[in-house]
Amino acid sequence: MDMTERVSHNLYRSLVISMFTIFSAFWLYTYFFTKEQSDAYTLFTNTYGVFALIGGLFGIFAARKWGGFKSYLGKAILMLSFGLLFQEIGQLFYMYYIYVAHIEVPYPSLGDVGFFGSVLFYIYASFLLSKVAGADFSLKEHLSSKVEAIIIPLIILFLSYFFFLRGNTVELSQPIKTVLDFGYPLFQSVYVSIALVTYRVLRFTQGGMIRKDILLLLVALFMQYLSDFTFLYKTSRGTWVAGGINDYMYLVSYCLMTLAIMRLDGFLNKAKAGKENA
């Protein structure tokens, strides 16, 4: 690996890890030692999205080295990066509505273009990652993979139905809200199902140094799903608070995704350096 590239790569990673440590310490302080809706809560809520911004921008540059739109892996990184950036767009709109326009629950709003858009990007990203991981081949050859490819989505769909969909009603007077009420849990279950099936398929890939890097991306996608799931669960029961545990989950999720993309970039640099350095 070129020395300059190695130094800058390590620098970016150290920066993200240091920032994550500071944000985590700040959140712990806020959560345990300040009152809900304090200025510290507000500060945390309004700033942690910067991880999504950093990860998204880094990913767009990193994806170019993997061929960008011309390769499956390049496209997967681009989709994950767009997903992160759309999360940040959603965060910024919600921030505006809550703190500037003083709308307590800005749902549905322009912010949902960001949040729902990110779900669509994650669906396509998980599909592309499944291609890179060789899901097609495993599904053709292994009965256990076929069974899992049916059972996993069914379990996730059941969970979505049980926790979110069964209580939903179709409100014709609010078509966008109705579409989002059904759309969020359904579409989120699609990307996490593909990610989980791909995770199971990885056991048949018989090596490949990239395995761990793909695994980390899948873990990041799963963490994103857990965050989304918790958000829907808490908001549907009126227990969600800004700056609470769910916002910290989103911070972890953005950070994991950013580090996973950076790790893949490091993998590429090592692979390019080849035998002498790899």
Add this chain to the structure above:
Amino acid sequence: MLDKYTQAVLKIIKEQESLIGPLALDLAKKSENIVFSNGAQVTINGNPIIALGDLVGQYNTLFGRTSVEVSKLAIKKSGESFTQEELPEILK
């Protein structure tokens, strides 16, 4: 007119590029038995079966079984026919 091994090498690199991008060509250029000249002109030095095996082996080390399966498909797509004896172990 390119021989069938050269055709296969070019097709494999192209298919790997659709999976992993420009790294596919970078890795191919590291193969000892495959020589690139004038951009993308390819010559195979020595035993072509070993050259093919080394190339796919490089992809396999980094990207695992997917890259091997993609290489097998690439050979089918190249339109050239190979007997089992004409292929390296990794592609059988």
